[in-house]
Each structure stands twice: as C-alpha cells, then as structure tokens.
Amino acid sequence: MSRVGNLVIQLPPDVTVTIGPGAVEFQGPKGRLATPLRPGVTAVLENRTLKFVRRDDSKEQKALHGLCRTLAANAVVGVTSGYQKQLEIFGVGYRAKIEKDKLELSLGYSRPVVYPIPAGIEIVCEKPTLVLVKGIDKQKVGQVAQEIKNFRRPDVYKLKGVRHAGEKLIKKERKAGVAGA
Numbered sequence: 001m002s003r004v005g006n007l008v009i010q011l012p013p014d015v016t017v018t019i020g021p022g023a024v025e026f027q028g029p030k031g032r033l034a035t036p037l038r039p040g041v042t043a044v045l046e047n048r049t050l051k052f053v054r055r056d057d058s059k060e061q062k063a064l065h066g067l068c069r070t071l072a073a074n075a076v077v078g079v080t081s082g083y084q085k086q087l088e089i090f091g092v093g094y095r096a097k098i099e100k101d102k103l104e105l106s107l108g109y110s111r112p113v114v115y116p117i118p119a120g121i122e123i124v125c126e127k128p129t130l131v132l133v134k135g136i137d138k139q140k141v142g143q144v145a146q147e148i149k150n151f152r153r154p155d156v157y158k159l160k161g162v163r164h165a166g167e168k169l170i171k172k173e174r175k176a177g178v179a180g181a
Contacts, residue, residue: 005041005065009050009073012080017050019043024050024072028079030136031120035071038064043072050076078136085145087131088167091160094152095128103131107152107162115151118144131162 011017018025024043025034037043040055041064050072054065077083089096089107096105103123105113117123121144124132131148135141145164154161156172163169 005052005054005062005067005069007069009069009076011048011050011076013048015076015079017045019045024075026072026075026079028076030079030082033075033079033136035068035075038068041065041068043068074138078138082134082136083138083141084132084134085141086165087133087145087148087162088165089129089131089162090154091152091158094160094162096125096131097128098123098125103148105148105151105162108160113151115148130165 012028015026015028018027020037023034023036025032040061042053044051044053052065052069052072054061089105091108094105094107096103098104099114101117103115103117103125105115107113118140120135120137120140122134123144124134126132133141133145133148135144149162149164152161154163154167154169156169157174159169159171
C-alpha cells in the first residue's frame, strides 16, 4: 500500500488550520477550504506541520489515510497559490468570450454554447482561442475545464475542438474507401 498518508504537510506561515470533528478547515490569502476527515483518521497539528494518523492498518484505513492527507495537501496549495487549467480552442471560427458571468463559446454549432461560470471559479479569455480556468479547489477547477472541453472534444481526423494546453493529438488518416476526399 501507499505511504502517502504518513507524509507530513508543512504549513506556510499565512495559512491557519482549524481541526473540527469531521473536517479540517484551511484559511489562506486566496480563501477558505474544508476537507473531510474520514472515520478512523485523525489530524494532528504541531509546530506548523499537519500529520494524519489512522486507527489501524487495514486496507481500507490505509486508503482513507492517504486520501485525507492528499485532499488536505491540495487544499493548502489551493488557499496559498490556487490552481489553473489552460484550454486551447482549435478550428476555423472557433472562439470564446466572456459575457457578464457566462462563457460564450462558438464551436461550429448553429448557436453559440453558453456556459454559466460556477461560484468559486474564475474564467479568463486571454485570447479568443485561449481559455484559463482558475480557482482554489483543485477538483472544481478540473471539473469545469473538463465540462468546457466536452462541448467540442478534439476530432482526431481534423484536429478541431477544445483541448488542454500541451495535449498532443495524433492525426488519423482518412477512412479507407471514402471517395472525393
């Protein structure tokens, strides 16, 4: 089993931690996040380090131990520096823009796709073909980026669509037997 749960989390000086009965709450310069404590896992705060201790060495407890520690480490990074995902839009006429609190995507459909920006997430269009999703919750940032990507997944034949920055696609040859292409 993994030994991730045994690693201690070094807390930056600008982060405050509150350990409650079922959750650990983090307050930092970017905001406030809470992570759950699973049954059998307890958090111990001593000298600006956060450590998680499990009840026994069963397989389930080891998995929950590592999960609680990883969620807490992600929350510490989130409240100090935050997370961001960058999406690139490829295709002729494909573009994005921000209208009030909505993201408007032109992706080759008859009408533009309008996506309401969820609370706690900031979306920035640096260029019409570059969308930046920012936030303090790692899971929420990744979920929003994936939802935007799902509006027009990358096509392997024409390489058009929305993809994560740096994502490599291998262009497939056209299907055999197609005439006139």
